[in-house]
Amino acid sequence: MSHTVFLVEDNQDLNSILQKYLENAGFTVEAFLDGLTAQQKIHANPDLWILDIMLPDTTGYTLFKEIKDVSPQTPVIFISAKNQDIDRVVGLELGCDDYISKPFLPRELIIKTQKLLGHKNGPAPTYISSVKVNGYVINRENHTIHHEGVSLSLTSKEFELLLFFIDHPNRVFTREQILDRLWEENYFGSDRVVDDTIRRIRKKMPHLPIETIYGYGYRYRLVK
Structure with a gap:
């Protein structure tokens, strides 16, 4: 059974990218571009929330408190702007389950999501390890690249x-x-x-x- 993730991120491009990566990793994702729309779905009780702290109409902190009032066991990952250490401190003090700072690789968020949901509901889903870009086949796990049958060597x-x-x-x-x-x-x-x-x-x-x-x-x- 697929885990359900609610994603709240007001940057439309980043929202779309993260939704795609999460879905490719096997999650069912409902994405929101603002906090007020997400507030209406708090009682839907997803398996995990991913909250951007800075939203156009509210804050991730406010959403977090409302989520925990309804479902205190549901894990929450905060997304914060780059180098905002105070956001991390406040988030941890509130009791968030994990934290990630922009800019970040989508794979990092996948790993954090898998870790939290794996602890909650058993084995976590896998993500797609290979990607094809302009004829290059790139394997994230093995750090290998092939192009037209030829293996390419890159440093780490x-x-x-x-x-x-x-x-x-x-x-x-x-x-x-x-x-x-x-x-x-x-x-x-x-x-x-x-x-x-x-x-x-x-x-x-x-x-x-x-x-x-x-x-x-x-x-x-x-x-x-």
């Missing part, structure tokens, strides 16, 4: 950055944003390491549509 950081772009299609990221997400906190080198890593990915995967947005950063362009 190149592979991590590749997945980051694939999981955030059509979004523009600055070098600083990429560094904050993929490099260690104690990294003190030049942000040009991002340029060098992307250059190597492009050389190994010339059909991958990673665009340079001059004066700003980079974007993985997904054409539907």
Whole structure:
């Protein structure tokens, strides 16, 4: 039986991406773009809520309290803006079950969701480990890439950055944003390491549509 997840995220692009990933992982997802609409479904009692803290009409904290009043055992994951440590502290003090900070890889949210629902209702569903992009077959689990029968070799950081772009299609990221997400906190080198890593990915995967947005950063362009 599929677990039901209610997702509350006001960014429509991110909402759609997360819903797709959760559904691909085997969950039944109902997504909301605002808090008031989600409030009307609190008594539906899903297996898990995923709440963005900053919403246009209320806050994730308010929704959390209302959810727990109705169903105190239902797990909740908070989504917060980048580097908002106070959000994490408040969320944990309220009693949220987990927390994730933007920007993040959708796979991270899948793992957290699987972990919580696995603890609640037995084995968690699996997610799709392989993805095909512009003729490249990318296996997330094995860290392998094949193109027209040929195996390609990427370093761990190149592979991590590749997945980051694939999981955030059509979004523009600055070098600083990429560094904050993929490099260690104690990294003190030049942000040009991002340029060098992307250059190597492009050389190994010339059909991958990673665009340079001059004066700003980079974007993985997904054409539907």
